[in-house]
Amino acid sequence: MTAITLETIREARARIAPYVLRTPTVPRELLRATLGLPVVTKLELLQHAGSFKPRGAFNAMLSLNEAERAAGVVAVSGGNHALGVAYAARILGLKAVVVMPKATPQNYVAGTRAEGAEVVLVDDISAAFAEAERQGAAGRTMIHPFDDPRVIAGQGTMGLELLEDAPDTTDIIASIGGGGMISGVITAVKALRPDIRIWGVETEGADAMSQALAAGHPVRLPAITSISTTLGAPSVSERTLAIVRDAVEEVLVVPDADAVRGVQMLIEQAKVVTEPAAGCTLAAALRLKDRLPRDARLALILCGGNVTVNDIERWRGRFGIS
The missing domain is CATH 3.40.50.1100 (Rossmann fold)
Structure with a gap:
């Protein structure tokens, strides 16, 4: 570690x-x-x-190299991590995809979209992590909420x-x-x-x-x-x-x-x-x-x-x- x-x-x-x-x-x-x-x-x-949440999101994104920044980031969240990642990505000019369970409260979905991130809604949290892994395989950097x-x-x-x-x-x-x-x-x-x-x-x-x-x-x-x-x-x-x-x-x-x-x-x-x-x-x-x-x-x-x-x-x- x-x-x-x-x-x-x-x-x-x-x-x-x-x-x-x-x-x-x-x-x-x-x-x-x-x-x-x-x-x-x-x-x-x-x-x-x-x-x-923006504290960790900014630190992670500012640590990326040029190629990683160009490829964008992906996150899984049904709450504040989504808003933090979306905000940090907008300020830094990075493309962000946030994968959310369909049960996510609407204020978080709307807030994340308002910050400019693409929101992908899936059935549950397991499907969210699976979609994030797929996005990661396509080149995006995963901004994990805590690990x-x-x-x-x-x-x-x-x-x-x-x-x-x-x-x-x-x-x-x-x-x-x-x-x-x-x-x-x-x-x-x-x-x-x-x-x-x-x-x-x-x-x-x-x-x-x-x-x-x-x-x-x-x-x-x-x-x-x-x-x-x-x-x-x-x-x-x-x-x-x-x-x-x-x-x-x-x-x-x-x-x-x-x-x-x-x-x-x-x-x-x-x-x-x-x-x-x-x-x-x-x-x-x-x-x-x-x-x-x-x-x-x-x-x-x-x-x-x-x-x-x-x-x-x-x-x-x-x-x-x-």
Whole structure:
């Protein structure tokens, strides 16, 4: 496996700096009152395309040679990775094909097309990867959503920013889909501050990392049943499993209802509108608050905000949240 190191993350930061936002890390006093300890939020939902995904996409694409750039890229995604790849490709002038399952929410399909990518709709995620392999055989470079050292290094740049803006952080909570984002953050943060505790969180029905940790190897989920579709990787990789297994304190799994309550609390107390994939970090914080030391300083990575008001209202009705 190609190594992901502090050096490769710093190189990624220099490479992508002209193209991505340095998102703010903001203290939240209302959350502090709720949790009983100081809290900052890393606002990756303000990133281009509404999530952290352009970081890794830009780093991967900027690493291509001239012939690879001319041939274009292909990605598989039913969520934020699609938007991130499409955005980065448009800015860099690359042709992008994004293969999506037909069940992908329409806002992601429309957003990806609006960024200029060609969208290919297929029956399911297995068919999507098969089509991406066919596109790869025709010459396009696959931009994997999480199992690519260039992508992971790009995502890790947010860890460098977080420590610069909140150097007294003792605990970080990050959500997990395929594990690329948390793997990059782990690599950056632990190289600089090995004492920091990092906690992962998944939602029930999108818990590929938890199942892999229990089994000792990646496990393919038969279906993604969580509303947190942006956490819906069918499995993690050997690479991301190894990084998480070696460095994360624990991966918590929370119900969808708690993730939606987290979204609502973040609207009310942090004044940001997030996806359930970010709302679940607050759900995890509520579970951890009595387990953390009294001098803990907590950071929540709010990974994305690609959600509509109608989505939130539908989820609140489904789970009886007033």
